[in-house]
Every structure is written in structure tokens, then in C-alpha cells.
Amino acid sequence: MAIMLTAEQMRHTKATNAYVIKNPDQITNEFTITEESVAADTLNLGETKKIADLKEYLKGFDMTAISSDDLRKVARRLFDNEMIDIHAFVIFAEGNLASGADGLPTETDVKFNAIALFNERLEDYNDFLENNPADVKEDTLRWRRGMIDANHAIGALTYFVNSSRSDLKIHEQA
Numbered sequence: 001m002a003i004m005l006t007a008e009q010m011r012h013t014k015a016t017n018a019y020v021i022k023n024p025d026q027i028t029n030e031f032t033i034t035e036e037s038v039a040a041d042t043l044n045l046g047e048t049k050k051i052a053d054l055k056e057y058l059k060g061f062d063m064t065a066i067s068s069d070d071l072r073k074v075a076r077r078l079f080d081n082e083m084i085d086i087h088a089f090v091i092f093a094e095g096n097l098a099s100g101a102d103g104l105p106t107e108t109d110v111k112f113n114a115i116a117l118f119n120e121r122l123e124d125y126n127d128f129l130e131n132n133p134a135d136v137k138e139d140t141l142r143w144r145r146g147m148i149d150a151n152h153a154i155g156a157l158t159y160f161v162n163s164s165r166s167d168l169k170i171h172e173q174a
Contacts, residue, residue: 014103018096018110019117026116027064031155036163039156043083050081055160063115063158068095068108074157084153087146091118092153118154122147 033039036051045051057077061070075092078084084092096117098107125144129136 013101014099015101015106016097016099018098018107018112019121021113021116022120023116024113026113026119027158029115029119029151029155031119031151033155033159036159039159039163042152042156043078045083051160054083055163058157058161061157061161063154063161064113065111066114067111068098068105071095071114078153084149085146087142088149088153091121091146091150114154115158118147118151122151 033042040046040051043054045054054077058074061074066074072093072095075084075089078092079086079089095105096107096110096112098105098110100106122144125147129140129144
């Protein structure tokens with residue numbers, strides 16, 4: 001059972017509630033990838049062996065039902081293999097954004113839809129920047145770029161999770 005903090009309680013703690021996903025059933029969006037070559041290019045995978053290795057690693061992961069712990073593991077693998085940059089890594093590593101009074105992540109084993117989470121966070125951030133033009137600076141745009149890159153990466157990962165072959169031909173499971 002998750003405990004939701006009130007605004008008054010939140011003023012006195014580092015705790016944050018998990019990001020509330022408005023459309024938890026979302027499985028496609030503008031970042032959905034339907035071609036393996038595009039997915040491979042997105043993650044800088046030029047070699048068939050790298051694609052096969054990534055697919056093997058991703059077995060058992062489901063981007064529509066993944067925990068913050070598992071998302072961090074995937075992020076580490078992607079970052080260590082130079083498939084994502086540090087800004088996208090942070091988006092992955094933040095998971096569902098839940099934290100305790102000490103500021104450390106909580107609810108790290110709770111599964112959520114990462115496709116919807118990343119897309120909705122980007123939409124919210126775009127709205128924030130649009131409504132607060134004075135806050136549009138190099139750092140905020142770099143953060144936004146990290147969110148876009150994370151969305152592209154999650155689209156590529158979703159493709160590979162659902163793909164059954166390691167060559168560059170489209171061949172998805174039903």
C-alpha cells in the first residue's frame with residue numbers, strides 16, 4: 001500500500017510520491033519504433049552481435065511493467081555500452097520518482113509502464129517550459145533533450161524486447 005503525502009507534509013520532507021501516470025495502458029506514441037534498423041541506430045548498435053547481446057539481456061524485461069530497480073539495471077547496461085548519454089541515463093535511473101524522507105528512492109520494486117511514464121514526463125516538461133519561458137535556458141533544454149533521448153531509447157528497447165530475431169529484418173512476435 002502506497003502512502004500519499006499531503007502538500008503540507010511534503011514541505012517538511014525530501015519525500016516525493018511516485019509520478020502518477022495518467023494513461024498507464026499507453027504502449028505506443030510518437031517514439032514507437034517499428035523497424036529494427038531504426039531501433040539499432042537509436043542505440044548506436046551497428047553490429048548484429050551487439051543487437052543479439054542486447055536482446056538476450058532484455059529477455060524477461062517488459063517496458064510496460066518494469067520496476068525502478070530493473071529500469072536502473074537496463075540504464076546502467078545502456079550507459080556502460082554508450083547507447084545512451086548521461087542525461088537519458090538519469091531519466092531511466094530516476095524510475096518512478098518516488099523517494100522517502102531521506103531523499104532515497106522508495107517503491108523501487110513497484111512495476112509501472114515506462115513507455116507511458118517517459119512520454120508523460122516529457123509532455124509535462126514541455127508544458128512547463130511553454131508556460132515558463134523565462135526558465136528556458138541551456139540546462140533546461142539539455143534536460144529536455146535527455147527526456148527525448150530516453151523516450152527514443154525506451155522505444156528501441158520495446159522493439160527489441162518484442163523482437164524474436166537478432167538479424168536486421170523485421171520479425172516480431174505476435
